[in-house]
Amino acid sequence: MIRFDNVSKSYKGGVTALTGISLEITKGEFVFLVGSSGSGKTTFLKLLLREELPDGGRIWVAGRDIGELSHWRVPYLRRNLGCVFQDFRLLPNKTVAENVAFALEVIGRPRSVIRSQVTQVLELVGLGQKHDRRPDELSGGEQQRVAVARAFVNRPLVLLADEPTGNLDPSTSQGIMKLLDRINRTGTTVVMATHDVGIVDSMRRRVIELDRGHLVRDQERGIYGYGDASSTSTRGVPAVAAGLADQDPSRRTGRVAAVRARRGQR
Amino acid sequence: MALSIEYVAKETATNLWRNRLMALAAVLTVAVSLSLVGTALLLRQAVNRQIGELGRNVNLQVFVQANATTAQIATIRSQIQQTPQITHFTYLDHEQSYQQAIKLLSGSPSAVAALTPATTPPVFRCQLANPNDGPAVAAQFSGVPGVYRAEVPSQSIHVLQQVTNVLQVILLVIAVVLLVSSLVLILNAIRMAIFARRREVGVMKLVGATNWFIRIPFMLEGLVQGMLGAIVAVVIVLLSNMGVSYLIRHYHVNVLASSVLPAHDLLMTELLVVAVGLVVGVAGSSVAVRRFLDV
Numbered sequence: 001m002i003r004f005d006n007v008s009k010s011y012k013g014g015v016t017a018l019t020g021i022s023l024e025i026t027k028g029e030f031v032f033l034v035g036s037s038g039s040g041k042t043t044f045l046k047l048l049l050r051e052e053l054p055d056g057g058r059i060w061v062a063g064r065d066i067g068e069l070s071h072w073r074v075p076y077l078r079r080n081l082g083c084v085f086q087d088f089r090l091l092p093n094k095t096v097a098e099n100v101a102f103a104l105e106v107i108g109r110p111r112s113v114i115r116s117q118v119t120q121v122l123e124l125v126g127l128g129q130k131h132d133r134r135p136d137e138l139s140g141g142e143q144q145r146v147a148v149a150r151a152f153v154n155r156p157l158v159l160l161a162d163e164p165t166g167n168l169d170p171s172t173s174q175g176i177m178k179l180l181d182r183i184n185r186t187g188t189t190v191v192m193a194t195h196d197v198g199i200v201d202s203m204r205r206r207v208i209e210l211d212r213g214h215l216v217r218d219q220e221r222g223i224y225g226y227g228d229a230s231s232t233s234t235r236g237v238p239a240v241a242a243g244l245a246d247q248d249p250s251r252r253t254g255r256v257a258a259v260r261a262r263r264g265q266r
Numbered sequence: 267m268a269l270s271i272e273y274v275a276k277e278t279a280t281n282l283w284r285n286r287l288m289a290l291a292a293v294l295t296v297a298v299s300l301s302l303v304g305t306a307l308l309l310r311q312a313v314n315r316q317i318g319e320l321g322r323n324v325n326l327q328v329f330v331q332a333n334a335t336t337a338q339i340a341t342i343r344s345q346i347q348q349t350p351q352i353t354h355f356t357y358l359d360h361e362q363s364y365q366q367a368i369k370l371l372s373g374s375p376s377a378v379a380a381l382t383p384a385t386t387p388p389v390f391r392c393q394l395a396n397p398n399d400g401p402a403v404a405a406q407f408s409g410v411p412g413v414y415r416a417e418v419p420s421q422s423i424h425v426l427q428q429v430t431n432v433l434q435v436i437l438l439v440i441a442v443v444l445l446v447s448s449l450v451l452i453l454n455a456i457r458m459a460i461f462a463r464r465r466e467v468g469v470m471k472l473v474g475a476t477n478w479f480i481r482i483p484f485m486l487e488g489l490v491q492g493m494l495g496a497i498v499a500v501v502i503v504l505l506s507n508m509g510v511s512y513l514i515r516h517y518h519v520n521v522l523a524s525s526v527l528p529a530h531d532l533l534m535t536e537l538l539v540v541a542v543g544l545v546v547g548v549a550g551s552s553v554a555v556r557r558f559l560d561v
Binding site: 071072075076078079080083089091092102103106150154 | 465
């Protein structure tokens with residue numbers, strides 16, 4: 001579904017955002033993208049959306065090299081990628097239903113389709129009763145549900161979420177995660193950049209860690225940080241975390257290679 | 267891609283209303299500049315018609331006495347033919363000259379009634395190689411038997427032509443300056459509209475709206491501003507034309523009667539005004555969309 005092949009990106013002024021990233025995300029996976037601020041998570045998502053072009057390497061989305069896409073095809077790529085952000089990005093002068101419908105209107109879907117899809121997706125996110133409220137009448141969690149509904153209403157192949165729980169309290173975040181999990185179970189690939197240790201640790205999904213633009217960990221059923229080795233091993237995953245507490249970069253890279261090799265064997 | 271007319275119309279109307287002061291400024295500037303353009307064009311057409319009526323490129327008119335004999339007329343003719351400065355001439359006999367006079371005096375029935383073909387002097391309309399020779403050549407003919415008067419109408423026409431040329435250039439320069447400023451105003455209006463809708467635009471890009479889908483409402487907004495300005499200008503030009511025509515008729519300024527333009531000329535001018543308005547609107551919004559809407 002998504003493949004990065006030795007992708008590098010640096011911005012003007014010599015800031016290196018990503019260096020030599022290679023990875024593959026298959027259809028239906030749920031992937032956490034973790035790393036401290038400035039580690040390149042947002043650049044990763046921007047490259048996927050083709051808001052930025054890589055300086056080197058190639059990126060495939062749904063079998064297409066998106067670097068090869070002509071300018072006018074980019075919108076069609078984005079129709080396959082739903083997006084959710086920390087700050088929701090809802091339109092304040094539209095109701096919940098209108099916000100969701102807007103995503104379909106502007107890609108020219110017929111009205112009858114829009115009506116049924118919007119109703120359906122609002123039921124899915126649990127906002128069927130609040131379809132005529134405006135965003136400022138909703139709680140943060142509800143607003144994020146609207147954003148998820150908008151991202152998902154067109155049934156994208158991939159849902160990208162950039163710190164979707166960053167503005168929410170833990171229990172509300174749990175609700176959003178349940179929703180994303182539900183969406184993932186419909187077969188939608190979910191890539192979520194996050195800082196939320198609790199969420200990553202409790203979900204036990206694949207974790208990709210970036211550090212200053214380098215891929216330092218790619219782990220099945222991973223956790224956010226290092227150290228909680230016992231819980232990792234109980235899940236039957238080799239004790240990756242213990243060794244990673246060590247800051248030696250060469251050893252880290254070795255671990256990544258090991259993990260990748262293991263993924264390849266399956 | 268299905269681009270619903272309803273969606274585009276709604277978006278354009280909303281944009282215009284949200285930005286109504288800027289839109290108003292742009293529309294009014296377009297209106298003023300296009301009114302000037304229209305007026306300048308009408309003025310030129312009126313003057314051309316007027317000059318055409320008086321005889322384009324006629325540098326010298328030799329009026330023959332109404333009771334001159336055929337022999338006298340023949341002598342004058344041969345003398346004109348022999349004058350080297352005269353390159354070309356036409357002769358209007360009693361009847362043709364009378365018709366011409368009726369045209370010129372059409373606003374004043376009493377004057378027309380006083381004329382008959384017999385009392386209207388025939389005239390030789392001459393073209394000179396060098397218009398500056400006019401007075402000298404006229405002097406040669408003034409004593410010839412049968413000649414009523416030799417005069418140089420070209421001078422008044424020349425002055426008229428020069429005055430209108432200058433006036434026209436001034437009007438057109440002002441109009442062009444105003445057109446440029448209206449283009450900039452439309453550009454700015456669209457820029458503000460884009461800024462006001464940056465959230466929507468951001469979401470549209472995110473969910474995969476095509477570039478043209480995002481652009482068209484803004485382009486249309488500029489087009490509508492240009493068009494509204496043009497419509498106001500069309501009305502102004504129409505009213506000023508009607509006003510001038512009314513004054514000419516009402517005060518029997520018969521000499522200017524032919525300045526009243528036929529409907530056809532007026533229509534063409536108005537169409538041109540509308541076309542220029544549309545072009546200015548589209549140009550302004552295209553630049554704004556390309557510069558400020560990075561899709």
